[in-house]
Amino acid sequence: MNFRDHSILMVEDDSNDIFFIQRAFRQVNKTNPIRVVKDGEAAIDYLSGAGEYSDREQYPLPTLILLDLKLPRRSGTEVLKWLRQQPVIKRLPVVILTSSRENVDVNTTYELGISSYLVKPVSFDALSSMIATLNTYWLKLNEYPSVTLT
């Protein structure tokens, strides 16, 4: 897949954080799309192509999932657990981007299978820097699996 088609699915409920992260991304990357869902249920719907998300032209499968843990309706961990049980799309890399660094969360998510665990830094400059690094690493360097269902 051409890296130009790479897109990110951000699962995040806090509108301020959505604002910051998108802004930080735009500063380093104006091409690759970032789509946002605001709760765990919507994330599962998106990834399974249910309901309004069945149009894969408008809502393509992402190459990277940026997952917050504290979500309404279904938590990030539940989404992760669900994803890892799905055929094919279970290959999708997941990077946790969350506020807490509780040992419990870190270990549980790694156990379920994540590619990275990031804690939102308290200073915006640090967040910018982190997103820039994320962009370079995941959207430019990384090689992705195929997730077409045929």
Place this chain on the structure above:
Amino acid sequence: MALEKPLQRILLIDDDPNDRLLAIREVNREFPDVEILEALNWQQIHQSFAADEFDLVITDYELNWATGLEVLQALKAHDDQRPIIMFTDSGSQEIAVKAMKAGLDDYVLKSPKHLVRLAQAVRSVWENAQVRRRASELEFRLQFLLNELAVGVFRTTLEGELIEASDGLLELLHLNSLAAAQSFFQQNLAASFHKLPTQNRWHREVKIVRAKAKILWLRISETKVRINGNWVIDGLVHNVTAHKETEATLEALNQTLEQRVVERTARLEQLNQELEMFAFAISHDLRAPIRQISGFVAFLKQSIEPVTSDKAVLRYLRQIVNLTGQAGRMIDDLLQYSSTGRAELQYVTVDMEKLVKEVKQQIEVQTTDRTIHWRISSLPTLTGDRTLLSRVWQNLLENAVKYTQNKAQAKIEIDYRTGQNEQGKLSHIFSVRDNGIGFEQKEHARLFGVFQRLHSEREFAGTGIGLASTKRAIYRHKGSVWAEGKAEAGAVFYFSLPYSIE
């Protein structure tokens, strides 16, 4: 103790005036200061008795109106301890004997030859009377004391058979006869008499269970005594039941106290933990808003800076940026400090020398513009939590680097020795010495406080939680931290870790 009572007045009863003169003369020869009162009939005798101002009586046997015996009896009726001497005629030995049996103290023959004995008789009778009086006083006092102290007195044979028992003893044991006391002794105390100690005096405490499970504690002091050629045991008995009960109550109270201390400590620990979790929850919840404020402030700055040159506005903006930065750092430091306290320790083998060198390497990346002379002694390998120990070294080394930043040639020395901690336990003692700005030794207590700083943010960056975290990390290893410093003359930070972690 009453003093010797002096002989002051004698009552003389005699019909014959010559005999009286003679007697007076004899008495006054030995006792010049003694006053002689005279009574010549019953009426005068009774008057004298009533006035009661005489110490001793001398009476003739042959009176016209009575016999000396009758006078003797009358005196005994009045006061049976008052000394009395009688004149007798020769040939009345039986009377004398009879009178002695009736309580006469002495008799003197009324003849010129024997009259000289009178003074001597008075003296010896009076002295005996004094001795008797003192003995009687002592006995009274003894009885009083024994009663007040609730002490019983007894005497037994060497085999423990009760021979004598005082009223006090009977009362103490709630018995009403010697026979009852004897069977009591036989039942309860006989056994102990078979194993008498070798000394002559000893104490013992005996517990007796009586009817209705009532318990009696007796403290018995005994001594072996030889009376009239026979060995006996004289003893004193105290009822110490109340005392024993008090002891038992105290013991119970002590245990309750200990129990309460245990409970209170547990409760305190629980409260501490709750406080910890509360502090953590707050820090954690505050972090998000502070983080987001920081974000918007950054955007605000980006938006405003290009379009305004208002110095005040730009200054406000700068301050807000700084302060939110500070708040953010404090929150992160607090969270890390909290995790130092909460995280479970994972003991592994840690090569301290390797660890220090790793930390030093990380720090050196940020100090490429400075000259720092490092000296690291050989450090041991030990057991500990690697994460916490790494933080300790990071904090101490970063501090050393920070506070020598104004020195052209910074010197940082890391040493190790073995020693004893405050409990005398064998410990590893590490030290980090720098030649930086140092501190006043009297500020030592503040060094390790949470968010306590000795310098302003402007002079040296930092929130002041590093050393508090270090202290906590070391304390969790059951070690201790301390520091020595002098203003402008550098500082040494020490921490100890016990050899064995129990």
